[in-house]
Amino acid sequence: MEDIKAGLEKAVRVMKIEVEAGEQEKLSAELDQFLQWLKPMLDLETEGADQVLVAHDRISVVRKDEARQADQAELQEAAPDFAGGFYQVPPIIE
Amino acid sequence: MDLRGKPVRKMVEAVSSKEVSAYQLIEKTLENCALVNEALNIFSVIAGVDALEQARAIDKRLEVGENLPLAGIPVAVKDDIFYGVLPTGLGSAAFKEFIPPYTATAVERLMDAGAIVIGKTNIGDMGLGSSTVSSPNGPTVNPWDAGYAAGSAGAAAVITGLCMLALESDTGGALRQGASHCGVAGLRPGMGRVSRYGLNADSSSFAQVGVTALSGDDILCALEVISGPDGRDASLAAEDKWAAGGRVAPDLQSESLTIGYPAAAFDLPEPEIREVYEKARERYQAGGYRLTEIDLGLLPEALRAYYVICLAETSSNHARFDGIRFGRAAEAGDLEELYAKSRRLTLGPEARRRSIFGTYILGKGHYDRYYRQALKIWNLVRREFNRVLKECDLLMLPVVKAAPVRLDEEANFLENWGADLFTAPVSMAGLPAISLPAGQVGKMPVGLQLVGRPFSEKLLTAVCDRLAPENKLFPHRGPS
Numbered sequence: 378m379e380d381i382k383a384g385l386e387k388a389v390r391v392m393k394i395e396v397e398a399g400e401q402e403k404l405s406a407e408l409d410q411f412l413q414w415l416k417p418m419l420d421l422e423t424e425g426a427d428q429v430l431v432a433h434d435r436i437s438v439v440r441k442d443e444a445r446q447a448d449q450a451e452l453q454e455a456a457p458d459f460a461g462g463f464y465q466v467p468p469i470i471e
Numbered sequence: 472m473d474l475r476g477k478p479v480r481k482m483v484e485a486v487s488s489k490e491v492s493a494y495q496l497i498e499k500t501l502e503n504c505a506l507v508n509e510a511l512n513i514f515s516v517i518a519g520v521d522a523l524e525q526a527r528a529i530d531k532r533l534e535v536g537e538n539l540p541l542a543g544i545p546v547a548v549k550d551d552i553f554y555g556v557l558p559t560g561l562g563s564a565a566f567k568e569f570i571p572p573y574t575a576t577a578v579e580r581l582m583d584a585g586a587i588v589i590g591k592t593n594i595g596d597m598g599l600g601s602s603t604v605s606s607p608n609g610p611t612v613n614p615w616d617a618g619y620a621a622g623s624a625g626a627a628a629v630i631t632g633l634c635m636l637a638l639e640s641d642t643g644g645a646l647r648q649g650a651s652h653c654g655v656a657g658l659r660p661g662m663g664r665v666s667r668y669g670l671n672a673d674s675s676s677f678a679q680v681g682v683t684a685l686s687g688d689d690i691l692c693a694l695e696v697i698s699g700p701d702g703r704d705a706s707l708a709a710e711d712k713w714a715a716g717g718r719v720a721p722d723l724q725s726e727s728l729t730i731g732y733p734a735a736a737f738d739l740p741e742p743e744i745r746e747v748y749e750k751a752r753e754r755y756q757a758g759g760y761r762l763t764e765i766d767l768g769l770l771p772e773a774l775r776a777y778y779v780i781c782l783a784e785t786s787s788n789h790a791r792f793d794g795i796r797f798g799r800a801a802e803a804g805d806l807e808e809l810y811a812k813s814r815r816l817t818l819g820p821e822a823r824r825r826s827i828f829g830t831y832i833l834g835k836g837h838y839d840r841y842y843r844q845a846l847k848i849w850n851l852v853r854r855e856f857n858r859v860l861k862e863c864d865l866l867m868l869p870v871v872k873a874a875p876v877r878l879d880e881e882a883n884f885l886e887n888w889g890a891d892l893f894t895a896p897v898s899m900a901g902l903p904a905i906s907l908p909a910g911q912v913g914k915m916p917v918g919l920q921l922v923g924r925p926f927s928e929k930l931l932t933a934v935c936d937r938l939a940p941e942n943k944l945f946p947h948r949g950p951s
Contacts, residue, residue, distance in 0.1 A: 418775035428846035435708035
């Protein structure tokens with residue numbers, strides 16, 4: 378359980394989300410339940426099964442991989458703001 | 472005027488021939504929406520003036536001779552599908568007044584065809600879950616019994632006659648389970664069939680846009696309009712696959728259809744639900760359908776794998792709600808605090824649980840153990856469904872294993888997730904599936920799920936209308 382608590386704490390930190398202390402305790406217990414629930418899945422024999430990488434196999438993902446000349450003027454025109462050779466973006470923090 | 476009195480095609484005829492104007496139809500519909508919404512909490516927003524303006528525009532388009540396949544049809548749109556005029560709350564208190572800068576392709580196509588958006592329907596916390604109990608607006612009440620959740624607000628809108636079509640999302644089965652709990656038909660199209668542009672997806676691999684209505688034919692009216700290639704969604708099926716996939720009307724002789732059913736899946740703990748499904752099977756057999764027992768043993772592991780993948784994708788998709796790129800910015804002293812507080816502002820308890828668990832699963836040491844294994848099981852699930860659908864034309868599955876969530880009880884989160892046992896694996900397989908009314912337990916409707924091969928949506932809607940009227944339990948019509 379200590380491992381799970383530490384793992385959950387790390388996930389909260391990585392995700393950068395505010396979680397109250399009481400909620401973190403509750404989530405640790407629930408994560409423990411969830412991982413217990415997953416156990417039969419881990420025991421399933423998956424030898425020879427590839428990982429699925431796309432949501433379905435009817436997508437046309439293949440196109441010719443060739444370099445194309447972009448129209449700079451068109452791109453600049455589509456940008457919200459362009460000045461002095463740069464795309465202007467708003468400051469993140471005032 | 473009761474919208475349940477006419478099929479979509481008949482209503483379109485009535486509006487197109489000026490028997491009733493779109494404006495009159497929508498004016499009355501909006502009155503009903505306001506009344507019913509107070510009791511059932513179906514809509515997060517009712518369109519009001521905008522819907523009346525849309526109706527006026529439709530009447531004008533008809534006046535100049537335009538042919539509109541959905542002229543005047545009132546449509547409810549789930550609150551995770553964008554309509555760039557009305558606020559789209561996404562099931563988050565932080566998005567209450569958010570008006571999307573664009574409209575979803577499916578909504579745009581329905582409106583081009585003459586349909587009128589009458590409002591946005593309630594959803595759970597960030598659209599998560601197969602009921603609306605975690606919604607910041609409170610749950611949508613089941614029209615059949617106020618002690619229960621509706622499952623999906625769109626289905627509740629259809630069965631109460633507030634709209635004729637509901638455009639909804641379905642990830643692990645919300646649309647199908649809602650249709651089951653409310654006694655209507657609900658189609659989740661196969662992956663690649665309908666554009667998802669403008670859908671705020673929690674899980675990019677499994678979220679799909681579908682339709683709920685009173686009959687399969689009503690659903691087909693909408694599907695014919697919304698499906699098809701869209702340059703704005705790269706996950707749509709390639710055009711050559713469409714041609715090969717069978718848009719052609721199938722042979723619907725009942726004796727020519729074989730329906731596979733996994734007996735173990737119907738061995739449910741609730742005897743009354745089991746009985747509904749047993750009786751439905753007997754009726755179908757008596758009606759000439761060939762039922763054949765098949766083995767589909769992977770469902771419990773598929774559900775677990777579904778949740779691993781779904782949570783991982785949810786955590787990734789929720790990362791953007793940091794208060795800078797997306798979402799409302801919280802008051803904060805520094806950047807780190809801004810991220811943390813803004814995410815909390817956006818994500819409710821269910822969304823936080825899923826995102827944090829997803830982040831845990833994707834972490835070092837857990838990725839291989841859980842995520843990679845789940846991706847392999849996803850492959851096995853696809854193979855299993857494909858194998859079964861080589862043996863039979865359609866596959867029959869329960870939609871639910873229990874009644875909807877009771878509003879006076881707080882269920883354990885795993886119990887809630889377990890409700891997706893029969894629907895989430897179908898989402899993994901990427902196949903089209905329809906939920907149709909099968910019977911009742913007390914007052915509550917129970918639906919049955921039919922799963923088809925890729926591009927078999929037309930077959931599913933037709934079989935739905937052949938099977939559902941046999942129940943004679945719901946205001947459900949067969950083909951006109």
